[in-house]
Amino acid sequence: MPYSSARSEFSGKANIFLDANENSFGSASGGKYNRYPDPLQTELKQRVSKLKRIPASNVFLGNGSDEAIDLVIRAFCNPGKDNIIIFPPTYGMYEVAANINNVEIREVLLNAEFQINVKETLNRIDAQTKLIFICSPNNPTGNLMQDSDIQILLDKFNGIIVLDEAYIDFAQRESWVSKLSQFPNLVILQTFSKAWGLAGLRIGMAFASEEIINILNKIKPPYNISEATQQLALSALQADEKVGGWIMAILAERILLINELSQFPFIERIYESDANFLLVKVMDANSLYAFLIQNGIAVRNRTNIILCENCLRITVGTQKENQLLTKTLKNYR
Numbered sequence: 237m238p239y240s241s242a243r244s245e246f247s248g249k250a251n252i253f254l255d256a257n258e259n260s261f262g263s264a265s266g267g268k269y270n271r272y273p274d275p276l277q278t279e280l281k282q283r284v285s286k287l288k289r290i291p292a293s294n295v296f297l298g299n300g301s302d303e304a305i306d307l308v309i310r311a312f313c314n315p316g317k318d319n320i321i322i323f324p325p326t327y328g329m330y331e332v333a334a335n336i337n338n339v340e341i342r343e344v345l346l347n348a349e350f351q352i353n354v355k356e357t358l359n360r361i362d363a364q365t366k367l368i369f370i371c372s373p374n375n376p377t378g379n380l381m382q383d384s385d386i387q388i389l390l391d392k393f394n395g396i397i398v399l400d401e402a403y404i405d406f407a408q409r410e411s412w413v414s415k416l417s418q419f420p421n422l423v424i425l426q427t428f429s430k431a432w433g434l435a436g437l438r439i440g441m442a443f444a445s446e447e448i449i450n451i452l453n454k455i456k457p458p459y460n461i462s463e464a465t466q467q468l469a470l471s472a473l474q475a476d477e478k479v480g481g482w483i484m485a486i487l488a489e490r491i492l493l494i495n496e497l498s499q500f501p502f503i504e505r506i507y508e509s510d511a512n513f514l515l516v517k518v519m520d521a522n523s524l525y526a527f528l529i530q531n532g533i534a535v536r537n538r539t540n541i542i543l544c545e546n547c548l549r550i551t552v553g554t555q556k557e558n559q560l561l562t563k564t565l566k567n568y569r
C-alpha cells in the first residue's frame with residue numbers, strides 16, 4: 237500500500253486544515269509554504285499535458301529525471317535477480333541507480349559511430365532483462381540514436397525501453413512523445429533542467445502508459461515535488477517563448493563554437509552534436525582540462541570513459557563565455 241497523505245483522505249471541501257500537523261500560523265521563510273504540496277502535482281501535470289499534447293494520466297513528475305531513473309529500476313527489477321542493458325558511453329546515473337538497487341548491468345558498447353549495436357543487444361537479452369536504457373541525444377557523445385534501431389528494440393524486447401530525451405529540445409529530430417500511445421512498453425524521460433533553465437529546482441518528467449505511471453506514483457515519496465518548485469515550474473510554463481529563444485541562441489552559439497574550436501591544432505575532432513554540449517577529442521585531455529581549470533573554466537573531462545579517450549565535454553555557454561573559452565585556448569601550449 238502506498239502512503240496515504242492526509243489531504244487525499246477526504247473528498248469534501250474544507251476551510252480549516254487540522255489534519256496534517258502543519259503550522260497553521262505561517263511559514264518562517266515568508267510566502268505560503270506551511271501546507272504540504274499536492275502529492276500528484278495536478279495543476280502542473282495539466283500544463284505539461286497541454287505542452288506535450290498527451291493526457292495528464294500519461295505524465296509523471298519527479299525530483300529531477302534522476303528520480304524517475306531510480307524509480308523505474310525499483311519498480312521493474314528484482315534486486316539480485318534481474319538485469320538492465322545500457323549502452324556505454326552514456327549517462328552515468330543508469331549504472332549508479334542499478335548498483336544502488338543491486339540490479340545487474342549488462343553493457344553493450346556503442347559502435348564507432350556511437351550508435352546502438354542492435355544485434356548484440358538482442359543477443360544479450362534474457363528472461364531476466366527488464367529494462368533497456370537508451371539516451372538520445374546521448375550524454376556524453378551528443379548524438380541522436382537512430383529511430384530505426386529504437387523501433388526494432390521496442391518491437392522485439394518484451395521488457396520496458398526507457399528513452400532518455402533530456403536533450404531533445406536541442407535536437408534536429410522530434411521527440412518520441414507523439415508516438416507514446418503506440419508503445420505500452422515505452423517510458424520517455426525529459427527534464428526542466430536543460431532548455432528550461434531550471435536545473436536548480438529539480439524537476440523531471442516521465443511519459444508512459446497510465447499503467448506504468450500509476451506504478452511510479454505508488455512507489456514515489458509522497459511529496460517529491462515541493463510547493464515552491466510546483467509554483468515556479470507553473471510560471472516557467474507561462475514563459476515558454478523565452479525557452480524557444482534560448483534554444484535558438486544555444487544552437488547558434490553551438491555553430492560558432494564549433495567554428496572557433498576547429499581552428500586549434502590540438503583539437504583533433506569535434507563530434508556532431510544534437511545537444512547543448514560538444515564532445516571534443518583533443519591531443520591531451522588531462523593537460524587541457526588542467527589548463528582550463530587554472531584559467532577558471534570548468535569543462536567535463538571524459539578521458540577515463542570508455543570510447544572517450546582524450547575527450548572533453550564542453551557545454552555551450554553564453555556568447556561571452558564561449559568567447560572567453562576561445563580566447564583562453566589561444567594561450568594553450
Ligand code: PMP
Nearest residue numbers: 300301302327375402427429440
Ligand atoms: N538524463 C541525462 C541524459 C542527463 O544528462 C541528465 C543530467 N545531466 C539527466 C538525465 C538528469 O537530469 P535531471 O536534472 O532532470 O535529474
